[in-house]
Amino acid sequence: MLRTLILPAVEPPYLVVEIVAALYHLTVLPAEFGDDDLEAIARAQVRANRLDACLVLGERRVLAIDAEGVERRETEVPFRLFGHWISAAVTRRLRTARPLPPTDEVLRRQTALEAAIREYPARRAEVLRQRGMLPPADFVVGDLTKGGRDATPAELAALSGRQSNGVPMGLVVCADCGFWKGECLDPNAEFRGKVMRVHCGCDNWNRCAACGETLYPFRLNANYYDQREGAVVHVPGFSGLIHECAGTSRHDG
Numbered sequence: 001m002l003r004t005l006i007l008p009a010v011e012p013p014y015l016v017v018e019i020v021a022a023l024y025h026l027t028v029l030p031a032e033f034g035d036d037d038l039e040a041i042a043r044a045q046v047r048a049n050r051l052d053a054c055l056v057l058g059e060r061r062v063l064a065i066d067a068e069g070v071e072r073r074e075t076e077v078p079f080r081l082f083g084h085w086i087s088a089a090v091t092r093r094l095r096t097a098r099p100l101p102p103t104d105e106v107l108r109r110q111t112a113l114e115a116a117i118r119e120y121p122a123r124r125a126e127v128l129r130q131r132g133m134l135p136p137a138d139f140v141v142g143d144l145t146k147g148g149r150d151a152t153p154a155e156l157a158a159l160s161g162r163q164s165n166g167v168p169m170g171l172v173v174c175a176d177c178g179f180w181k182g183e184c185l186d187p188n189a190e191f192r193g194k195v196m197r198v199h200c201g202c203d204n205w206n207r208c209a210a211c212g213e214t215l216y217p218f219r220l221n222a223n224y225y226d227q228r229e230g231a232v233v234h235v236p237g238f239s240g241l242i243h244e245c246a247g248t249s250r251h252d253g
Ligand SMILES: [Zn+2]
Pocket: 181, 198, 199, 200, 203
């Protein structure tokens, strides 16, 4: 496997948040912080963002925390595509719960990381050319399956067709937020026979660690039902990267 050219540029400690399967958010953390403080930062990040994360503490010392908060000690970042050449990185979009001290040491590693991210597309294209491979288009996609799975015969029988209002069978209005929720067959012919989970607004648990507001109006890496369009809409994780805290014009965390 061709490792990315970004990762060697960033020294631990840092926090990796998986935005979608091939897009990772990196936060450079202060080297003078002890493990307890670093782990507290990582836990606060996961509690707010509700995205899988890994705290890289040092050589072969990784704390993996999944979106639910379940922790595992690892020797490597276990994300499937982390370090793969198709993956990409971003930084300084997800804020930490509390501002990090802008020490010279942090700024030096942050600057190196940002330079590596900037240079990555051109360097990757060059490495791929040397191997006779074509560089990929430079964009990241979300889960193109929308998390759908094949319907069982029983589900096909129960969920086929529409309710009198045109909404797919299986969806109900949430009494709390008014959006649809449940499981249904996707009305889009492209996903024929696929059962999709649909989340209402109450399920939106992805919050900014700094201000506590939701990162996006709907849950990330999940689907909602748009009644006007009659569509099961997938929200890729990177939709949450556009969040700006109220009262700030840019992110400093
Ligand atoms: Zn739900």
